[in-house]
Amino acid sequence: MAKKLVIKVTAGADAPERCSQAFNVAAVAVASGVDVSLWLTGESSWFALPGRAAEFELPHAAPLPELIDSILAAGRITLCTQCAARREITEQDVIEGVRIAGSQVFVQEVLGDETQALVY
DSSP states (O other): OOSEEEEEEOOSTTSHHHHHHHHHHHHHHHHTTOEEEEEEOGGGGGGGSTTTGGGOOOTTSOOHHHHHHHHHHHSEEEEEHHHHHHTTOOTTTSOTTEEEEOHHHHHHHHTSTTEEEEEO
């Protein structure tokens, strides 16, 4: 098993099942002791803002705020720099614990030893 899992989620409310799967896999991996780095890009960028995850609904899915809390408890959530800029989101706007970083950091993470990358 990979010791580190990097997940890039590109979907938000526009593709709720795909979005939910990414957060769910990240939360399960964290609970399993895997080092998880979840990247918010595209429409999922909005979930870096306080309260936005509470607006997300998908029947028979774990609540997104709970998944985010569990990921932040033992993993990392990163908002893409360009995605944040396009949405005028700054570091002062995001949930505590969410960082904003760019492609260079993403590439460093996915090319690390014993790392598995997934894109949703």
